[in-house]
Amino acid sequence: MSTRRKSYLAFLLGPGGLWLTLFFIIPSLLIVAYSFLERRDGGGVIWQFSLDAYIKLFSPTGGAVINDFMLIFFRSFWWATLTTIICLLAGYPLAFYMSRQSRSTANILLFLVMIPFWTNFLVRTYAWKFILNNNGLINSMLQALEMPRIALINTPTAVIIGLVYGSLPFMVLPLYASMERFDFSLVEAGQDLGANYWQVFTRVYLPLTTPGVVAGCILVFIPVVGQYVVPTILGGGKVAMLGNILAQQFGPALNWPFGSAIAVVFMILLMFGIAIQFRMQREEEL
Template structure:
């Protein structure tokens, strides 16, 4: 079969085109313009519904709490439309709020560190397995990730309660029971348990990309296993470490379920305070709660920017 060039196929048309070159160009422009217009219409039809939904029910609400954070809360929890930065100065000067920030940041960092120390060896172990075992092991990490967080935290109550699994075992063995539930240790266990999958998945992705021959090269050059790990493997898997850390840090900073169910709501974390200011306290104080949420968002943005900087450095 022969392929015809347009010039062979429609020589009459092309000659006429030569005659009225300008006309042809105009016709072509028109076709091109209608194509672009049709494309734009298609794009708008595809993009607009979702985009409007996100703008209306996600972006706008965030702007509203930004606005609320700069107004005054009335004595009955009503909003008084009067500009102030008092909510923010309250957050950074009054001990109850300042302590909640420091406590939340501290326990989030601790959780992140423990998840990293537990997650890295696990991710390494999974990467070393043959492909089908690897898929299964990853899937087993993924399942808790998708199952109800609340229920999984509740399960720890059964284990840690005063008449729970551990303490009744201790009693059966003749030991004195210990207070496990409603302690900060229990909160920490719950947080690590809940967030570990967030750490393992990005770590796995990073270690999977790591070229293990580099470890041999380091060993050949006289590095000990420890040195090779710290100076070759850790820097090269840094994007995974940072991604996992951000993914663990963010939900931990805002949590209130774990500290309430396992920590017995004995001390206030950010999430507990925000929840109380919006839902439970009498009177509620939405402007102050909004300011807390906004500061939390800013902390989070700082972390995400840090992540992007690190991963961009790695790309270079």
């Protein structure tokens, strides 16, 4: 590379690289460092090595093997799995239906999926609070029919509805992208060779749309595990997820090392999860 070209490259990479280093990489490393430091009352840290945060995170409390924090970890990953499965079960047939429509119909349906995708997440979650509240739409309707009210808001059901609602477009869009490209002459070829619908689906269609499935699952799973808005608004803080305890430790609890340790363990688990999903995709392709 000529010197001229080298300086051009430096000019292109420099500012963005500097910004990301300062305001993304260093803050991330800072969190890792903070997780091994001592807590300072009133927020912040004392620069002294300590494993207190990790000990607090993993040690059993009150005779139970799993403490409350591990329970919330488990709950967050379980709910994210559940949300991903529900979105896949509804999203896969929806994307398939869309991909089989005429171009203009498909574009309209795609537009309809994208509107919620671009709409403010907070607003969409609030809409559910309005529906699920104790004097919300559903309970008002039940009352009008002289039926007993049901508790919906601040329950796991409400949180999972909110999670699925926020995630469905993220599942449908990559699925649709992979299905739109699918060449249907492959199905005919399979059928000519004597395969039935099920065989064509499992041996031809499913493997070829797997990249869309994996992309959709990752796009749904990761943001859901770290959700803060949905469990706060629809769970009312009564059914906490990882996002809530993170906010709690950096907010009112003012235990930054502990919050940092939670973030570090969370990121490690997430990386494992993503690696497993990619591994599954690769095995599928072989």
